[in-house]
Amino acid sequence: MRAATQLTAAGRAVAVRIGINQVRFTAVHAVGLVTLLSGIMSFLVISQATRELGRIGATDLIGTLIVVAIVRELGPLMTALVVAGRSGTAIAAELATNQVLGEVRALEGMGIDPKQYLVLPRFAGSLISMFTLLVVFDLVAVLAGYGAASLNGMNGGRYFEIVLASLSYKDVWLTVLKAFAFGFIVGVVPSYFGLTVRRAPTEIPIAASRAVVSAIVGIFLCSALFVALG
Amino acid sequence: MTTPHAPRPLVFEQVPLGRGASQSFTLEIPAHHTVAVLGDEDSGLGALGSYAMGLDRPPAGRALTFETDVGALPERERLAFRRRVGYLPAGEGLLQNLSLRDNIALPLRFGSGASPKEIDGRVNVMLAAVRLSGAGQLRPAQANEEERRRAALARAIAFDPSLLVLEQPFDGLTARVASELLELARGGESAEGARRTLFITGQEIPPLLLRRVERVYRLTRAGALEPETV
Numbered sequence: 001m002r003a004a005t006q007l008t009a010a011g012r013a014v015a016v017r018i019g020i021n022q023v024r025f026t027a028v029h030a031v032g033l034v035t036l037l038s039g040i041m042s043f044l045v046i047s048q049a050t051r052e053l054g055r056i057g058a059t060d061l062i063g064t065l066i067v068v069a070i071v072r073e074l075g076p077l078m079t080a081l082v083v084a085g086r087s088g089t090a091i092a093a094e095l096a097t098n099q100v101l102g103e104v105r106a107l108e109g110m111g112i113d114p115k116q117y118l119v120l121p122r123f124a125g126s127l128i129s130m131f132t133l134l135v136v137f138d139l140v141a142v143l144a145g146y147g148a149a150s151l152n153g154m155n156g157g158r159y160f161e162i163v164l165a166s167l168s169y170k171d172v173w174l175t176v177l178k179a180f181a182f183g184f185i186v187g188v189v190p191s192y193f194g195l196t197v198r199r200a201p202t203e204i205p206i207a208a209s210r211a212v213v214s215a216i217v218g219i220f221l222c223s224a225l226f227v228a229l230g
Numbered sequence: 231m232t233t234p235h236a237p238r239p240l241v242f243e244q245v246p247l248g249r250g251a252s253q254s255f256t257l258e259i260p261a262h263h264t265v266a267v268l269g270d271e272d273s274g275l276g277a278l279g280s281y282a283m284g285l286d287r288p289p290a291g292r293a294l295t296f297e298t299d300v301g302a303l304p305e306r307e308r309l310a311f312r313r314r315v316g317y318l319p320a321g322e323g324l325l326q327n328l329s330l331r332d333n334i335a336l337p338l339r340f341g342s343g344a345s346p347k348e349i350d351g352r353v354n355v356m357l358a359a360v361r362l363s364g365a366g367q368l369r370p371a372q373a374n375e376e377e378r379r380r381a382a383l384a385r386a387i388a389f390d391p392s393l394l395v396l397e398q399p400f401d402g403l404t405a406r407v408a409s410e411l412l413e414l415a416r417g418g419e420s421a422e423g424a425r426r427t428l429f430i431t432g433q434e435i436p437p438l439l440l441r442r443v444e445r446v447y448r449l450t451r452a453g454a455l456e457p458e459t460v
Contacts, residue, residue, distance in 0.1 A: 007340070014339050103326070105280075107323075109319055110337040111311070111341050112309070112341065113309055117340065
């Protein structure tokens with residue numbers, strides 16, 4: 001945050017441009033994958049649930065299933081895994097390459113803070129992307145659930161009625177909070193591993209691998225923490 | 231002319247260099263002079279520029295730039311201080327994902343309060359000065375070695391510093407191009423007082439340039455500096 005406030009107007013414009021590129025790569029290019037994963041997962045879960053819960057007359061539980069299991073828990077988790085796998089690796093590899101090519105030292109030599117130029121835009125891009133992709137994931141999940149429920153004989157109006165009845169404010173802010181927490185992890189952890197590389201090109205794939213593994217572990221631990229505290 | 235109270239541009243005091251160094255050296259770079267220190271790649275010579283810029287600190291002794299131990303400054307002050315000194319690192323340190331033009335503009339965007347229009351104007355002047363007007367849109371990987379070195383020099387003198395630290399600036403260049411770059415770095419052949427102070431490190435310097443370098447030293451394997459006859 002401090003790095004952001006110390007930027008000049010022209011420096012801010014550069015950082016914003018890099019951040020927009022990051023969002024384009026992290027969010028826009030990942031919309032298809034997130035839509036596919038969310039749609040298939042929600043369709044499969046709700047199809048099975050509608051059939052099985054219908055047998056015991058408990059189809060109202062589909063709302064809870066969509067909201068708690070998919071929107072609140074699996075949505076943030078799967079979105080974060082997609083972002084960590086695609087963009088976390090890319091951020092770590094890119095920053096490690098900057099380091100190996102001597103670009104980070106050159107920036108420091110010019111009096112430019114590498115955190116301002118390299119980390120801050122990627123961090124902001126990760127936060128925005130994570131939040132945007134999570135909204136896409138949850139919307140697609142609810143819509144795919146609607147398709148699955150309809151195909152299994154449930155009335156569409158009834159489906160939305162029980163989903164909305166199951167949704168609370170707590171679910172919404174908890175999901176938003178998770179988006180930012182996971183976005184933070186995906187923005188910071190790969191940047192750290194990328195910049196700790198010294199001078200050998202052979203360190204780049206190692207940094208990328210460590211970054212993505214650490215980010216995934218961090219995401220799971222953070223998710224468990226949310227469940228424990230929630 | 232140097233006023234009696236003008237800070238000395240660059241001083242190395244009792245600095246040891248290289249793994250096998252048994253001696254340390256003291257060297258003062260006088261204002262408006264061009265001083266070159268030459269040595270083998272394994273002599274530790276490459277660290278001198280980093281010490282001058284405060285990117286690394288010598289294991290013993292100290293490097294003073296304008297009477298300041300740059301490496302000892304707090305981070306923000308250290309970055310601000312480096313804008314007073316032009317730096318051309320070994321390998322140029324150009325950012326590969328930026329055009330040559332944007333590389334030159336980068337320090338101005340982050341380190342000056344100038345408007346984008348003013349920065350564009352300044353960059354146009356710099357591009358013309360280093361004869362890169364037609365190659366500004368090239369990425370470093372698309373440019374040849376001479377164009378990259380010209381861009382790196384333009385970036386180093388973007389703030390019109392009074393001291394320039396150049397690491398291996400002439401390696402791989404013809405004597406004609408090296409001579410031209412030296413003149414650009416010095417700030418032209420005007421009165422002596424208008425010239426920049428230049429500190430050059432490298433393995434060799436083209437013989438054609440030697441007459442324009444006031445002092446040339448060679449670093450021995452023991453870590454001592456021996457004057458070379460120019």
